[in-house]
Structure formats: structure tokens, C-alpha cells
Amino acid sequence: MKVNEIFKSIQGESSWQGYPCIFIRLSGCNLRCRWCDTKYAYENGNEISVDEVINSVGTIHESPLLVEITGGEPLLQPEVYELSEKLLDKGYKVLIDTNGSIPADKLDSRAIRIIDIKCPNSGMSDKTHWDNLKNLRTTDEIKFVLSDKRDYDWAKDVIKKYGLLDQVNRQPKILFSPVVRTIHELPLHSIAEWILCDNLPVQLQVQLHKYIGVR
Numbered sequence: 001m002k003v004n005e006i007f008k009s010i011q012g013e014s015s016w017q018g019y020p021c022i023f024i025r026l027s028g029c030n031l032r033c034r035w036c037d038t039k040y041a042y043e044n045g046n047e048i049s050v051d052e053v054i055n056s057v058g059t060i061h062e063s064p065l066l067v068e069i070t071g072g073e074p075l076l077q078p079e080v081y082e083l084s085e086k087l088l089d090k091g092y093k094v095l096i097d098t099n100g101s102i103p104a105d106k107l108d109s110r111a112i113r114i115i116d117i118k119c120p121n122s123g124m125s126d127k128t129h130w131d132n133l134k135n136l137r138t139t140d141e142i143k144f145v146l147s148d149k150r151d152y153d154w155a156k157d158v159i160k161k162y163g164l165l166d167q168v169n170r171q172p173k174i175l176f177s178p179v180v181r182t183i184h185e186l187p188l189h190s191i192a193e194w195i196l197c198d199n200l201p202v203q204l205q206v207q208l209h210k211y212i213g214v215r
Contacts, residue, residue: 001079002027002045004072006056011066012209014114014141015173016095021066022057026080029072031099033122035147035179041072050083057087064091075102084111101127105135116143117158119151133162140172147179147186152194165201174202180210 004025011021025038027045048056057067067087074080075098087094088110097114098104101124104113115132118124122145133142142164144155155176159165164174176195178186191204 001048001050001053001077001083003048003053004041004045006053006060008060010209010212011068011095012207013143013177013205014095014097014112014175015203016066016112017205017208019066021068021095022060024053024057024067024069024083026069026071026074026077028076029099030076031073031101031118031124031127033099033118033124035122038072050079050086053083054086054090057092064093066095067092068095068097070097071099073099073102075104075107081106081108084108099124099127100132101129103129104132109137112139112141113137114141114143116145117155119144119146120154121147121151125154130162133158133164136164136172138172141175142172143175143177145177145179146191149190149194152176152191156198156200159200159202174200176200176202176204177206180207 004027006024008022011017011019025041027041029042069084074096084094085108088108094111095114096107096111100115100117107113117128146152159174176191178188178191195202195204
């Protein structure tokens with residue numbers, strides 16, 4: 001499989017935000033979002049085996065830890081299924097961050113799927129594989145990255161259309177985040193006001209790693 005980088009950092013997004021995490025960033029992406037912050041992963045990377053990836057993870061931290069498989073788009077590489085299963089078998093908690101354009105139903109049921117639904121201003125909302133929202137697991141997390149009120153209203157319509165507000169105990173989790181550090185940056189207080197006004201049971205979050213100075 002083609003791997004861009006493997007490193008240890010603080011988990012900056014999702015409900016696992018703030019925890020130490022080992023990141024496996026796979027190369028290649030089928031989308032070109034306007035404010036992508038990992039363009040370096042489009043092509044760059046080295047071909048290494050699944051077992052070599054797992055050995056690298058073990059070298060970074062000997063005991064099982066939180067691991068996120070990300071990209072790029074990790075589901076483009078068929079070896080991702082074997083990789084995630086072997087990590088789970090070794091006792092790792094595995095997060096898989098996918099851009100929502102590819103069916104995610106083949107992933108091991110023990111893995112936590114973080115499905116990024118691209119909003120209109122990303123330029124990629126028409127690439128969404130909507131069946132992912134029809135076959136959700138209680139451990140799934142659905143992420144919307146917003147740049148303005150139009151994106152917010154669109155995301156609100158999506159979660160209503162797919163009945164995500166009707167889930168018992170607010171499962172799966174729904175995450176709203178702003179685009180950050182671009183000319184499109186949306187103030188956090190704006191999203192907070194909209195959420196409170198609409199009484200949406202969603203979690204507002206930031207990309208924590210960008211504020212604490214680690215990647």
C-alpha cells in the first residue's frame with residue numbers, strides 16, 4: 001500500500017479529540033476540496049506492506065493505542081481492510097476518516113468510521129455516496145466542515161433528511177467544524193449561534209491540533 005506518513009500526535013478532531021493518537025496517512029485522493037490542508041498526500045508516498053505499517057506503529061508506541069487511518073482517502077486502497085482488521089486484532093482502537101465518496105460498508109464493524117460529508121462550498125458535495133448515511137452504525141461519526149451559513153443550512157437539511165436527529169442517545173455523533181486558516185474561515189461564534197437557535201443536537205468542534213501547534 002502507498003503510505004504518505006506515519007506519526008504520533010494529539011487527535012484534533014472527532015469525539016476522540018485531545019487523545020494521543022498514531023496517524024497512518026495513506027496517499028491518494030479522488031476529491032479536490034477547495035480548502036484541503038493535506039494536498040501533499042495526493043501523490044507523495046512510499047509503497048510498503050501492511051505488516052510493515054503495523055511494525056512501524058508498534059515502534060512508535062509499544063502498547064496498543066488509538067490509531068487513525070486517514071489520507072488522502074484511505075478507502076481507495078484495498079489493503080486498508082486488512083490493515084484495520086489486523087490493528088483491531090492487536091487491541092488498537094481504530095478510527096477511519098473517509099471523505100464520504102466511497103462505500104464504507106466493508107470496513108470491520110469494530111472500526112469507528114468518521115464520514116466527512118462534503119458541503120457545497122467545498123466543491124465536492126456532488127461526489128457524496130449517500131448510501132453511507134442509510135447504513136450507519138451506532139459508533140459512526142458524521143462530520144460537516146462549514147464555510148458559511150449556506151453550508152450550515154445544507155448540512156442541517158442533510159441530517160434531517162436522513163433522520164440523524166432521531167437517533168437514540170444522539171448516535172451516531174454529528175460533528176460541525178469550521179473551515180480554518182483560509183480566507184473562507186468561519187467564526188466559531190457564528191456556528192454556535194446557529195446551533196443554539198435551531199436547537200441542533202450536534203457537537204461543535206475545532207481542529208485542535210492546529211491550535212496547539214502540532215500536526
